[in-house]
Amino acid sequence: MSNFILDQQYQEEIYQLYLYAFNAQDSANRRDFWNRRFQHAIPYGISVDG
Secondary structure: OEEEEOOHHHHHHHHHHHHHHOOOOOOHHHHHHHHHHHHOOOOEEEEOOO
């Protein structure tokens, strides 16, 4: 298991997970909100077996 900081390549995948987890619909406002938050965050991830 390894920890790592998620970079831009994971932004869309995390956004899709966010929509799924909160049963939210995609919209321009929601995507804009998400993009601003992602740009000002340090998103961490954990990888198990790659």
